[in-house]
Amino acid sequence: MQPLTPQTFVRAFLAFLLGVVIGALGTVVHRGLPPWGLLAALALVLAATVMVRAWGGWAAYVGIAGGVFLAVQVLTQTGPGGDVLIPAGDNVNSPWLGGAWIGGSILVLVLGALAPRRWFDDTPRPPRPPRASESTDGAA
Template identity: 55%
Template sequence: MRAPVWTGPAGSTRGAERTGAAGSLARVRHLSLSTVVKAVLALVLGLLLGAFGTVMHRSIPPWGVVLALALVLTVGVLVRAWSGLLALLGLAIGVLVSVQVLSQTGPGGDVLVPASGPGVQWAGLGWVWVLGSIAVLVVAGVLPQRWFVDPPLVPAEPGPAWPAVEGPSDGDPVLPGLEKPVADEPRP
């Protein structure tokens, strides 16, 4: 038995999804060029997002890390709604690579994400950022798929037709004031 194919607008099957095995809620999405491009764009967005969060997470302790994690969660949900789990995976890889690269000791000995040490306030903030950025992307990945799928639109029933409008007759003026009034009729 063949699985049903869901169609898009006007019956098109472009980007159509099929249900999985009988009784399965899994959907199969065909890999297309647009999906790969969206995943690559999400990877670049993840690199930028990870760099921004790494620089800003210590700005106003603890609110800098809270806002950075909220931004990562928001972008994760946006990317998942935009193109699905593959793009979310690209975003997660970009964030992870960016955070890990920027967490290393720089050429001058500077560290953007200090673990602990003398003079380090809020020592756990770096760990909250490194592990929290991964955790909020996992949360975006495990949200129910029904939140990201629009139900098919059902066309509305046609309403009542407008009554037929009759045009002006030969003796009636088309627009008042633009033509001479008809002499037989008094003007209001």
């Protein structure tokens, strides 16, 4: 487990800010060109989640997950002029789009958390032993 140092908190805070930006950007982009905008937004969330987890560990992962979740949930609410960026099923062309973005962003964040630890480990692996079919004396 990572020690809680000031650097860890800074990375978690920066990951949170990145999560807010990505959540806001994904909320705007997911409606751009259905379904490709949604897929691009989900791919962006997944790539950023894996990158942040590799960069800062679990503390940074919690930061980006919180930022994405907060941005998506805040932008789900009705704005001061009555506008909403994630309509609740009233979009005639694709009524499923808002729910797919909300649920998909949560699912992608969970997938980033479930990625194997060895993907993020920097310790070198020991060399593999030679196979039984390989010759050890160099003769073919």
